Amino acid sequence: MNYIVLDLEWNQAANKKNRYAKILPFEIIEIGAVKLNDGFQIIDTFQEVIRPVVYPKIHHISREVTGFTSADLQQGGHFPEVLKRFLTWCSSSEYRFCTWGPLDLTELQRNMNYYKIPLFPSPLFFYDIQEVFSIINGESANRRSLEYAVEFYEIEKKKDFHRALSDAYYTALIMAAMGAEKILPNDTVDTYQQPAGPDDEIYMRYDTHSRYISRTFPSRHEVMENSEVLSTRCCICDRRLRKKLRWFSDNSKNYYCLAFCKNHGYQSGKIHIKKNDKERYYAIKELTMTDSEGAAALYEKRVDYTKKHRTKRRQKASAAK
Ligand SMILES: [Zn+2]
Structure with a gap:
């Protein structure tokens, strides 16, 4: 080689x-x-x-x-x-x-x-x-x-x-x-060409993280409704994990979550949504092993997000008055 x-x-x-x-x-x-x-x-x-x-x-x-x-x-x-x-x-x-x-x-x-x-x-x-x-x-x-x-x-x-x-x-x-x-x-995979269908979706597993590339969807919204995109499996043992924090976004392109494996501990999840040249959308999802500090940082990010959201809603509400 x-x-x-x-x-x-x-x-x-x-x-x-x-x-x-x-x-x-x-x-x-x-x-x-x-x-x-x-x-x-x-x-x-x-x-x-x-x-x-x-x-x-x-x-x-x-x-x-x-x-x-x-x-x-x-x-x-x-x-x-x-x-x-x-x-x-x-x-x-x-x-x-x-x-x-x-x-x-x-x-x-x-x-x-x-x-x-x-x-x-x-x-x-x-x-x-x-x-x-x-x-x-x-x-x-x-x-x-x-x-x-x-x-x-x-x-x-x-x-x-x-x-x-x-x-x-x-x-x-x-x-x-x-x-x-x-x-x-x-190794990683170039995503200029995306998986054509559900059977071609890409799963890669590494020492302390995993990566998944979805097929394409007509909209961001449909990407984030797909159960395979949203699923969290342990990056070590592949077991389906319960989420401690559900997927949340701090902007329009990235989503985060926190999951927990009883054998391998906390894992932080990230979904990055990308648009291809044909205006279709796909997800790159990563799960990475983390510790309680990493978990705390995600909780904080989530709180910040909720605060921002609340301020926005209030601003909207007061603007409507
Ligand atoms: Zn595990």
Whole structure:
């Protein structure tokens, strides 16, 4: 098994009213990748610049981040051809993708979709090394920058950040520093393609948490009415758990709950509702082991939410008078 550590740079519309801004918010302008063998040793690299056609002028943010000028990008290849070379390069052996953060494979597939290029077989499992870094350092709610992790492992900073190949290279060195036994149990799944039906829904179980990806529904409301979405099963023993706190929301996208397993203790639940490109909604649910402190924090969150709600209701009531 090889590991393809992938990093993309992208350009974006100069303004949100651009008619492509919805279907292709980020146009890929560079693919950088490092190929690792199963001992996490670097065996090859890939780097190509892509000439943007949807947004030919480089956005000032992308220019600042990457250092590319519009003239540099004119030298690049056409996306479908670069992608073909990249995928041929990847497939010299069986492989899994690794990225720093959850975005690259989603944006890669959105660009493929724009050009009507067949997507990867679904579900697309991969390693989000940024997430793995959080998990193994016990700070699951935190996402650290690549530079932070480079400093954490005392990796020498020989290259600039925010160019595709150098970021892939740093991610590869971080993986070598973490070691396979910490990384391999913590794979995740890209959700650009969602499960087609109830039988395709995705269940993943880890040491101290579990993750579930639902199929899509026409509305947020219908997601939150589905019994499978709302169910809480122990992330260790899979037993159906009673909730100490029912699902509640502090905004429109996230819901929280607290459940208790008599063998494995408190577990905090979180549902994140996402909308796909076809305006359909799906849930990503996570259950994570927690302690009485974590449970207390959830009770507090719930109290805050109730207070806010009450103030809002009062304001509404007094406005109606
Ligand atoms: Zn249990």
